[in-house]
Amino acid sequence: MTYGDYRQTPLHTGFGAATTATEALAGRALSGMQAIVTGGASGLGLETVRVLAGAGARVVVPARDRRQAQAALTGLAGVEVAALDLLDPQAIDSFAAAFLASGRALHVLVNGAGLMASPLLRDARGYEAQFATNHLGHFQLTARLWPALRQARGARVVCVSSLGHRQAGVDLDDPHFLRQPYDKWRAYAQSKSANALFAVELDRRGAAHEVRAFSLHPGAILTPLVRHLDQDDLRRVGALDDAGQVNPPPQSGFKNVAQGAATAVWCATSAQLDGLGGVYCEDCDIAALVADDSTGPGVRRWAADPAQARRLWALSEQMTGVRFDPGAA
Known part of the structure; x- marks a missing residue:
């Protein structure tokens, strides 16, 4: 039985798609x-911050854009804003050092x-922006x-x-x-597979140091993340009906923001996950491992494969120039 097979077993937590972050x-x-x-x-992240800070965490x-962020977070106690651009390695290092x-x-x-699904953009290193932002920037930040x-x-x-x-x-x-x-959608997909694989390998390396890692699908939600999508894209994901009108969550199957932030909050705080890690979650539970040709929910094997996760880790170190040794102090 592989690492991924062993870990990707739903817990039947009692939560579901309608569960809110609170x-x-x-x-x-x-x-x-x-x-x-x-x-x-903004979006799911803002709701995540609101719930964590509301429970007493400092965030x-x-x-x-610090000014825009400060305006969005006005009134939330225990929250501070700092400068960071995930496409800028020096900015990542400066934020972390501070x-x-x-x-x-x-x-x-x-x-x-x-x-998500942006036009082709490259950072100063020539790296494709979705992979560089969604995965490599977070790899370096975590390191x-x-x-x-x-x-x-x-x-x-x-x-x-x-x-x-x-x-x-x-x-x-x-x-x-x-x-x-x-291909903007394939670029997005590989960056999201990378997020899941990063959690697999980070957890393997970090568990002995009491650091556990999780990845998740928040659900389909209309947030500022869709800013690069045109009407055809929005129809493709079910956000618009045939007349071009927005499908509200009950009809579209989309979640609202409070529901969309729930799985991140659950992964960050739930005692139900104590002693576990390296898993992909959805609807406030560990997702099932499904066949690669499945069209439904669950995690595909390529995003839970420990051997692929190790290869991605090595490539990420090479691309960022950051040797990430979780055993180091």
Whole structure:
């Protein structure tokens, strides 16, 4: 039995698709906990921050536009904003160095910021932007914050993946579309598969140091993440009807924001996951491992394959120049 087969077993938690982030918290008090939530100034990330801070956690929200983030987070106690651009390796290092200099332990890191189905964009290194933002930026950020995660003596890293991973695994030979035509949906899918694989290998390496990792599909939700989608794209994902009108959640099957943030909050805080890790979750439960040609929910084997996760880890170290040794202090 493989690592992925063993771990990917639903718990039957009693929660479901309609569970909200507040309900997923299950009344747990988070006083004394420190969290960082990338993408925490809008959409699901903002709701995640609201619920964590409301339960007593102190939360740092890194953002490219600090002024915009501060406006979005106005009125939330215990929340601070810092500068970070996940496409800029130096900015990642600066943010992490400042956090480490504060001496704080880091109990929860939610890697939630991202791009979806964007036109072809490349960073200064020539890396495709969805892979660079959604995976490589978070890989480097987690590596740089590692001392603070270890200091927590019981930290969790939560990687926001997507059911979109079912469209493609990671092309380890050409992840940046240098030798093949760019496909925005395949690029998004491989970045989401990368998020899941990162959690698999991070958990394997981090468990001995009391750092557990999880990935998740939040559900389909209309948030600012869809900003690059045209009307045909929105119809494809079920957000618009044939007349071009927005399908509200009850008709479309989409979740609202409170429901969409639930699984991230559950992964970050639930006692139901104590002693577990390296799993892909959905609807506040561990998802089933499903066949690669499945069209329904669950995690495809290529996104839960420990051998592929190790290969992606090595490639990520090579691409970022960051040697990530979780055993290091």
